[in-house]
Amino acid sequence: MVFFRKAALIVIVLLWGALQVSAEMRNEISYLRGDYNGKFFDRHNRTFRIGSAFHYAHAKQHDILLITSLVEHVLADSAFDAESVHVIHGPPRTEPAMEYYGPYTARIAWRLYRAIDWSHMHHEQTYDILSDNRIPWSAKKEWTDRAVRYYLDKNDVPRSPAPLEVTMRRAGVMMKPYFTMFRNLYPHSNKFFYVAHWWHPAVYEAMMRGGNGSGQDRLVLTVDEVLYDQVLRNRPRRMLLSREVMPRYSRMSPESANIFDNLHMLHGIAYDILAYGEWTHEQKRKELYRVIEAMGYQPGDEKLARKFRIPRPEADPGAYEEWMRGSDGEMNRIMMEMMEEMLPLMTPGGSRAVHSAVMDQVRMKLAPGIQKGERPGSLANALKQVMPEMKMKPHDMDPGVEPVETIRVMLEAWKNKNGNMPDIEPLEMKDEPV
Amino acid sequence: MFVILKRILTGPILTALLLACFLPQNSGAADHTNLEEGIPLQVVDAYATPYLNREIQASWKYERTRESEEKLVLEPRLEYGFARNWQGSISVPVIAGNADQTGSGNVGIETLYNFNAETLFLPALALSGRADLPTGRESAGVDTTLTFIATKMILPSSRFNRTHFNLSWMHNRGANDDERVDRYRALVGFDIRVGRDTVLVTDLFRELTIKKGERSTMFELGFRTQLTPFTLIGFGASAGLGDQSPRFRITLGFQHSF
Numbered sequence: 001m002v003f004f005r006k007a008a009l010i011v012i013v014l015l016w017g018a019l020q021v022s023a024e025m026r027n028e029i030s031y032l033r034g035d036y037n038g039k040f041f042d043r044h045n046r047t048f049r050i051g052s053a054f055h056y057a058h059a060k061q062h063d064i065l066l067i068t069s070l071v072e073h074v075l076a077d078s079a080f081d082a083e084s085v086h087v088i089h090g091p092p093r094t095e096p097a098m099e100y101y102g103p104y105t106a107r108i109a110w111r112l113y114r115a116i117d118w119s120h121m122h123h124e125q126t127y128d129i130l131s132d133n134r135i136p137w138s139a140k141k142e143w144t145d146r147a148v149r150y151y152l153d154k155n156d157v158p159r160s161p162a163p164l165e166v167t168m169r170r171a172g173v174m175m176k177p178y179f180t181m182f183r184n185l186y187p188h189s190n191k192f193f194y195v196a197h198w199w200h201p202a203v204y205e206a207m208m209r210g211g212n213g214s215g216q217d218r219l220v221l222t223v224d225e226v227l228y229d230q231v232l233r234n235r236p237r238r239m240l241l242s243r244e245v246m247p248r249y250s251r252m253s254p255e256s257a258n259i260f261d262n263l264h265m266l267h268g269i270a271y272d273i274l275a276y277g278e279w280t281h282e283q284k285r286k287e288l289y290r291v292i293e294a295m296g297y298q299p300g301d302e303k304l305a306r307k308f309r310i311p312r313p314e315a316d317p318g319a320y321e322e323w324m325r326g327s328d329g330e331m332n333r334i335m336m337e338m339m340e341e342m343l344p345l346m347t348p349g350g351s352r353a354v355h356s357a358v359m360d361q362v363r364m365k366l367a368p369g370i371q372k373g374e375r376p377g378s379l380a381n382a383l384k385q386v387m388p389e390m391k392m393k394p395h396d397m398d399p400g401v402e403p404v405e406t407i408r409v410m411l412e413a414w415k416n417k418n419g420n421m422p423d424i425e426p427l428e429m430k431d432e433p434v
Numbered sequence: 435m436f437v438i439l440k441r442i443l444t445g446p447i448l449t450a451l452l453l454a455c456f457l458p459q460n461s462g463a464a465d466h467t468n469l470e471e472g473i474p475l476q477v478v479d480a481y482a483t484p485y486l487n488r489e490i491q492a493s494w495k496y497e498r499t500r501e502s503e504e505k506l507v508l509e510p511r512l513e514y515g516f517a518r519n520w521q522g523s524i525s526v527p528v529i530a531g532n533a534d535q536t537g538s539g540n541v542g543i544e545t546l547y548n549f550n551a552e553t554l555f556l557p558a559l560a561l562s563g564r565a566d567l568p569t570g571r572e573s574a575g576v577d578t579t580l581t582f583i584a585t586k587m588i589l590p591s592s593r594f595n596r597t598h599f600n601l602s603w604m605h606n607r608g609a610n611d612d613e614r615v616d617r618y619r620a621l622v623g624f625d626i627r628v629g630r631d632t633v634l635v636t637d638l639f640r641e642l643t644i645k646k647g648e649r650s651t652m653f654e655l656g657f658r659t660q661l662t663p664f665t666l667i668g669f670g671a672s673a674g675l676g677d678q679s680p681r682f683r684i685t686l687g688f689q690h691s692f
């Protein structure tokens with residue numbers, strides 16, 4: 001028995017040592033406690049459940065992409081879109097973690113799910129704070145800032161509070177061989193998530209316009225009705241950004257606005273990587289982890305949080321306007337700008353005709369599905385066809401490799417153009433909307 | 435039958451009423467996929483509760499022993515994620531009925547450490563250690579339990595499912611003459627998502643009982659359902675296999691984050 005105990009102890013120590021060196025840790029962290037916890041669930045239960053339905057779809061999409069062969073993408077896309085629409089009409093009672101509906105991906109890239117679940121926790125916190133009518137309107141920002149601080153400090157996977165202009169440049173994904181695969185090959189599912197990325201900020205903005213009282217209930221209900229009656233039937237053709245749909249909330253908490261944009265962008269990039277058929281699981285994990293790190297919080301990012309513009313300060317979350325539906329908007333503007341910055345590196349002295357052909361392909365690639373005249377494959381593949389002389393560093397497209405020079409050029413360009421941009425104005429929260 | 439149902443349900447109903455009066459309203463996420471011992475089955479998974487999570491847990495067991503005696507066990511537990519990938523808990527089982535009540539009121543202190551997240555090839559592994567202090571009925575010495583836990587998705591599927599293996603070594607300090615000093619339990623368990631908010635759980639375990647010369651084998655089946663983001667319930671039924679095992683057991687469990 002004594003021998004058995006000693007042997008067991010030695011095995012335990014060796015196991016612990018081996019695993020500390022080689023294995024990824026689970027590292028789950030609980031949510032921030034506050035009296036407001038659960039208020040979104042209590043007060044706006046149907047809306048809460050719609051959010052759960054979107055997260056169901058987000059979770060399951062990972063496994064579908066990882067497990068489905070590319071040749072089956074058309075059927076897989078239609079089938080899963082139909083399933084997602086069905087679920088949104090009969091949504092789950094509680095919010096699922098990503099692993100619950102995407103268990104296979106959890107075993108390939110656990111860190112991805114940690115980043116997503118942690119950011120979904122921030123969605124819950126911020127919805128709860130706005131929903132809790134015991135928190136005076138003038139105190140909403142203070143409580144939201146507390147939640148932001150917890151989100152940024154407690155975990156090692158938070159999304160950055162810097163705007164997408166900065167984090168997309170840091171990620172350097174546009175010329176990777178997977179970029180735009182998901183939106184081109186799974187257009188129905190892609191647009192379903194564009195609906196989600198309209199809905200999330202629309203709910204925040206409805207709460208901001210409604211105040212603490214019954215106005216909030218009415219406006220949140222309106223958003224849900226618009227979702228079912230209009231947005232699901234005629235879906236946006238781009239990812240709408242926080243600043244477009246929730247301008248007031250973005251002024252009140254620009255950190256949260258950018259965190260959510262960065263989360264929503266991470267969803268899209270992760271789906272691109274998982275959909276890409278030429279890499280092994282290990283290669284996909286490498287690239288996913290590189291992107292998670294690149295778009296993650298860096299100390300000091302708070303200073304960049306207000307460096308964006310609000311295109312439509314009076315946007316109405318209860319109205320599904322024409323400008324919300326098309327491909328042209330802030331997200332695509334950012335990416336077109338990045339392409340302009342990258343082009344001199346790829347085609348020094350390139351002609352106007354080539355430039356025009358390139359930007360046309362970029363515009364088409366950024367839209368869901370395949371457009372007339374669009375070259376097949378990822379954005380990089382399409383550009384190689386219209387620009388055969390394109391120069392790329394040999395390994396910049398490899399999994400896990402950061403295209404250092406490209407990122408440097410883009411960040412410098414952004415800093416030169418926008419580094420001194422005035423911060424967006426904070427929103428005065430003294431007076432509650434009536 | 436009515437008497438049995440009354441005995442099974444009285445404890446849970448009274449406790450639920452009590453908790454409803456005193457539970458803090460600020461609460462968060464209990465997790466129906468994080469299997470806890472006795473809620474409602476024996477099997478545990480290799481993952482600790484999230485860091486900084488706090489939960490009140492309770493289980494009510496009704497057991498018909500091999501000798502047709504009745505054993506009711508109410509076990510409240512407080513659990514806390516005190517460090518990343520660690521959890522600690524404190525529990526006090528209260529035993530009633532006409533079966534042996536030895537150990538009723540013994541305070542149990544337990545900790546679990548999860549070594550790693552599961553990968554495609556590597557299971558999630560954990561170790562838990564428990565000390566039962568002799569604070570209760572007819573108890574002597576601090577009894578200890580060490581459990582090795584492994585969790586792995588084996589069925590290749592996009593439906594959440596996991597197989598678990600628990601191997602426990604229980605040391606009975608201050609054993610009586612007719613009691614084992616060391617005993618073991620080996621368990622294989624499985625859970626699978628069956629609904630949006632429910633997992634089905636099952637396990638089979640064999641153990642050396644505390645009485646020398648006896649062994650027990652039980653098969654269990656149950657479910658865990660998330661009622662709200664903060665609260666879940668579990669229900670399980672256990673059947674004894676062989677003539678040295680209890681006849682059957684019914685368990686109701688409850689978890690609430692606060």
